[in-house]
Amino acid sequence: MASIxxxxxxxxxxxxxxxxxxxxAVASGVTLxxxxxxxxxxxxEDYRQGSTVKIIYLHVPAALLAIxxxxxxxxxxxxxxxxxxxxxxxxxxxxxxxxxxxxxIALATGAIWGQxxxxxxxxWDPRLTSFLILFxxxxxxxxxxxxxxxxxxxxxxTAILCMVGSVxxxxxxxxxxxxxxxxxxxxxLSMDAEENVADVFYWPLLVSIGGFVLLFLALVLLRxxxxxxxxxxxxxxxxxxxx
Numbered sequence: 001m002a003s004i005x006x007x008x009x010x011x012x013x014x015x016x017x018x019x020x021x022x023x024x025a026v027a028s029g030v031t032l033x034x035x036x037x038x039x040x041x042x043x044x045e046d047y048r049q050g051s052t053v054k055i056i057y058l059h060v061p062a063a064l065l066a067i068x069x070x071x072x073x074x075x076x077x078x079x080x081x082x083x084x085x086x087x088x089x090x091x092x093x094x095x096x097x098x099x100x101x102x103x104x105i106a107l108a109t110g111a112i113w114g115q116x117x118x119x120x121x122x123x124w125d126p127r128l129t130s131f132l133i134l135f136x137x138x139x140x141x142x143x144x145x146x147x148x149x150x151x152x153x154x155x156x157x158t159a160i161l162c163m164v165g166s167v168x169x170x171x172x173x174x175x176x177x178x179x180x181x182x183x184x185x186x187x188x189l190s191m192d193a194e195e196n197v198a199d200v201f202y203w204p205l206l207v208s209i210g211g212f213v214l215l216f217l218a219l220v221l222l223r224x225x226x227x228x229x230x231x232x233x234x235x236x237x238x239x240x241x242x243x
Contacts, residue, residue: 005085008083008086013228018225020221021222024217028215028217036057038207050116052113057204058105059106060205060208064209065098066102066105066134069095069098069216070099070138071169073099074169077092077159078163080156080159081159086231087224090224092162093158094220094226096142097142100139100142151231
């Protein structure tokens with residue numbers, strides 16, 4: 001465990017992430033292209049949903065990351081509250097815009113899919129509603145960081161907000177199980193093989209998810225580096241003013 005905490009040092013974090021980022025960026029780009037091209041151009045139409053089924057290659061990965069990005073922020077925020085490591089707080093801050101973008105993509109692609117399937121762009125389905133609330137929490141989290149001048153105070157307040165918003169992250173994942181009356185279908189990927197989509201859609205979907213995950217990691221590392229450097233600049237500016 002001692003070796004893990006060495007990356008709480010901003011200099012060590014930047015040095016390590018500089019080495020990882022190029023390979024991660026290339027891997028994410030290649031995986032995304034393979035997964036999306038495979039899914040959109042080399043899979044058949046569904047016998048019930050037609051070509052609209054192919055939106056899962058954007059919708060499912062984005063929805064998974066929308067939820068898990070918030071859970072990653074929760075873990076980073078808890079580390080900040082317990083260990084007071086600034087890199088963890090800044091990593092949570094860095095992940096928020098990426099998670100918010102993924103949530104927006106999931107909402108938009110869900111509406112595009114829902115219109116031909118349900119006959120409407122939006123319904124107040126439990127999962128859709130909890131997803132919308134999660135998106136609002138993302139916006140609130142980002143706004144709170146910007147509204148509080150002191151970085152440590154902002155990290156404390158956003159950590160508390162992150163814990164509260166985690167309820168809706170969990171609801172977004174399991175709302176279909178909690179409320180049976182929702183229109184939203186069950187999970188496309190499950191530990192139960194009988195609930196998964198057909199193999200012809202399943203494998204390119206896994207590749208697309210892998211690409212989205214790698215892209216998320218690359219963006220979070222890059223944005224965390226930016227947040228560390230921005231914090232240093234603010235500290236230097238404050239020090240110069242005091243002198």
